Amino acid sequence: MPRPRKLSVSIEDTPFYHCMSRCVRRAFLCGKDPYTGQSYEHRRGWIEARLLQLTSVFAIDICAYAVMSNHLHVVLRVDIDKAKQWSEQQVLVAWHSLFKGTLLTQRFVKGEPLKDFELQAVHDCAQVYRERLMDISWFMRTLNEPIARQANREDKCTGRFWEGRFKSQALLDEAALLACMAYVDLNPIRARIADTPEQADFTSIQRRIKAAIDGEQPKELLPFAGNERANMPKGLMFPIEDYLELVDDTGRIVREDKLGHISQRTAAILNRLNIPPENWKKLTTEFGHLFKGPAGNLQQLTQYCEHLDRKRRQSAANCKKWLGTGDP
Numbered sequence: 001m002p003r004p005r006k007l008s009v010s011i012e013d014t015p016f017y018h019c020m021s022r023c024v025r026r027a028f029l030c031g032k033d034p035y036t037g038q039s040y041e042h043r044r045g046w047i048e049a050r051l052l053q054l055t056s057v058f059a060i061d062i063c064a065y066a067v068m069s070n071h072l073h074v075v076l077r078v079d080i081d082k083a084k085q086w087s088e089q090q091v092l093v094a095w096h097s098l099f100k101g102t103l104l105t106q107r108f109v110k111g112e113p114l115k116d117f118e119l120q121a122v123h124d125c126a127q128v129y130r131e132r133l134m135d136i137s138w139f140m141r142t143l144n145e146p147i148a149r150q151a152n153r154e155d156k157c158t159g160r161f162w163e164g165r166f167k168s169q170a171l172l173d174e175a176a177l178l179a180c181m182a183y184v185d186l187n188p189i190r191a192r193i194a195d196t197p198e199q200a201d202f203t204s205i206q207r208r209i210k211a212a213i214d215g216e217q218p219k220e221l222l223p224f225a226g227n228e229r230a231n232m233p234k235g236l237m238f239p240i241e242d243y244l245e246l247v248d249d250t251g252r253i254v255r256e257d258k259l260g261h262i263s264q265r266t267a268a269i270l271n272r273l274n275i276p277p278e279n280w281k282k283l284t285t286e287f288g289h290l291f292k293g294p295a296g297n298l299q300q301l302t303q304y305c306e307h308l309d310r311k312r313r314q315s316a317a318n319c320k321k322w323l324g325t326g327d328p
Helices: 042-054 080-085 088-096 103-109 116-132 136-155 174-185 204-213 240-254 264-273 277-290 298-307 316-323
Strands: 016-022 060-067 071-078 167-170
Touching: 016 136, 016 174, 042 060, 042 071, 042 136, 060 174, 060 204, 071 136, 071 174, 088 103, 088 116, 103 116, 174 204, 174 240, 174 264, 174 277, 174 316, 204 240, 240 264, 240 277, 264 277, 277 316, 298 316
Parallel strands: none
Antiparallel strands: 016 071, 016 167, 060 071
């Protein structure tokens, strides 16, 4: 029986989570159907646009994503501090950009006078909405449901578009996070629908590469903030140039028809992550198969399971083999 989502999310241990949604029956409901020849490629654009829109509403950042023909990968970061800093007005305006709210919350946002008991009802609603705006389940629901309705209208049918539940896994340390991001960004390369990361449409890596040409980073994605230092800004603790080279080198390695090698910079990155090159290739090609649950070093996995009162450490053997023990 599937666990309730709240029993797989522990912000105390990590704000980073890898989520995946798959179309029903693994049908080609987003790309081109190889059997009928009919193209649904435009739906991938729907999903990408909706995904990027939600980052301006939720207290959740996107680290990486890949919209494939029949499934979606996204790596998310929950920003609890951002949600707590919002005023009630900001919470309600954000919520109303997606949902109607209540008559009282609408009146409150418009600045209309309310009685004390009405204000209390608004405060209660705002607290509920604040929690939802930093909730991964609500993020994925708000992403998937409109796409399903839009696709059903286009097909003039009813029924499910996505499988019932999206899959999620906690990413417990920097090595697991970077490996999962590269695994997601390289999905089109492994699937042979793109030769290089810059040709991989509907992916975060393509968006990052295009922005990097102008010396910028995409506003819709969690930025790379560089190496850890004093007064560290919000972002991934890694230089963007290093990550782009890491993904480019890895993309050449995972393609069997291309000659690939680990550059000196990439070797230094893997050394920092304490991951041998052979382990890195395995992680970035089989991450989803190696870790059915949380991913990270054994020490982090143990703490995560203790906090969630889990008696079994899922994928513990693979965490130890491919991501280490976490001992100094």
